[in-house]
Amino acid sequence: MFSFLKADPKKKLNKEYGELLEKAMQAQRGGDIRLYSELTEKAEAVKAKMDALPAST
Secondary structure (H helix, E strand, O other), X not given: OOHHXXXXXXXXXXXXXXXXXXXXHHHHHOOOHHHHHHHHXXXXXXXXXXXXXXXXX
């Protein structure tokens, strides 16, 4: 009945994914390729979690 009050986990993961990609881009521009690789790997893990969630109706 009150499902509209529950937080959408996919929305939270999408925000985290975007933030990680932004940080990765900044690291790459700064020349820190190792940090860029680590952040990109974390972002891909978050993307996999998003893809594993059921589609919202």
